[in-house]
């Protein structure tokens with residue numbers, strides 16, 4: 570029987586993830602409900618990507634369970650992947666191939682399409698590719714250009730489009746702004762925010778500022794869950810200092826975090 574997602578929901582219970590003998594992440598309980606925008610924040614090596622991969626079933630925790638839309642998806646990427654679209658860090662995606670946005674989405678849609686005649690499927694796949702590229706606002710001029718000729722912002726839209734192909738209720742995005750120039754970030758933030766009106770969107774970040782006005786929940790981690798709640802509750806100097814130490818500064822009524830990714834500040 571086809572499993573359906575009644576509520577866009579991620580729940581983690583008693584999670585412990587190890588790489589070899591090193592503990593990478595510990596979470597007693599975390600419940601995320603959509604539609605919403607959730608930012609996962611933490612310093613380098615805090616376990617942000619590990620958290621996303623654990624939710625995706627790509628990393629199996631040593632103990633604990635991961636539920637996606639109410640289904641046990643612990644260590645089961647095929648089950649989690651039905652309900653989740655994953656947008657990887659652009660830095661980890663090779664961009665020098667002459668592949669085009671259309672081909673990337675077409676490949677994903679073909680891999681996920683089943684049944685029907687070859688011609689009906691081909692027509693349906695073209696419809697899905699077009700709808701996905703339009704949903705992320707990628708201009709038609711860019712659809713058949715090699716990926717390497719696109720800007721960071723355009724490339725990021727392509728991978729968001731790919732994540733949307735199977736119409737998942739949940740989107741996980743790993744540092745979606747890191748390879749995008751400052752000019753493109755604001756527009757991209759608006760796209761992410763608009764998707765969060767209809768999806769549960771979980772974004773990892775070093776800088777919560779760009780999405781702050783749209784954010785429902787901040788999850789602060791540092792190899793364990795440090796705090797979870799709305800931005801006003803979590804982005805407090807004393808809580809941040811627990812994770813970032815001396816990298817947290819107060820200048821007048823602004824709080825700043827400075828790390829090798831730059832300085833993020835807010836009031």
Ligand SMILES: Nc1ncnc2c1ncn2[C@@H]1O[C@H](COP(=O)(O)OP(=O)(O)OP(=O)(O)O)[C@@H](O)[C@H]1O
Pocket residue numbers: 588589593611612613614615616617618619620
């Ligand atoms: N496959 C792996 N094998 C061994 N150690 C790993 C593996 N993946 C991650 N780690 C380690 O686990 C810790 C958490 O890594 P992770 O990539 O989840 O952190 P992060 O918060 O996403 O970091 P960053 O902000 O630098 O991207 C780091 O110390 C990292 O070196």
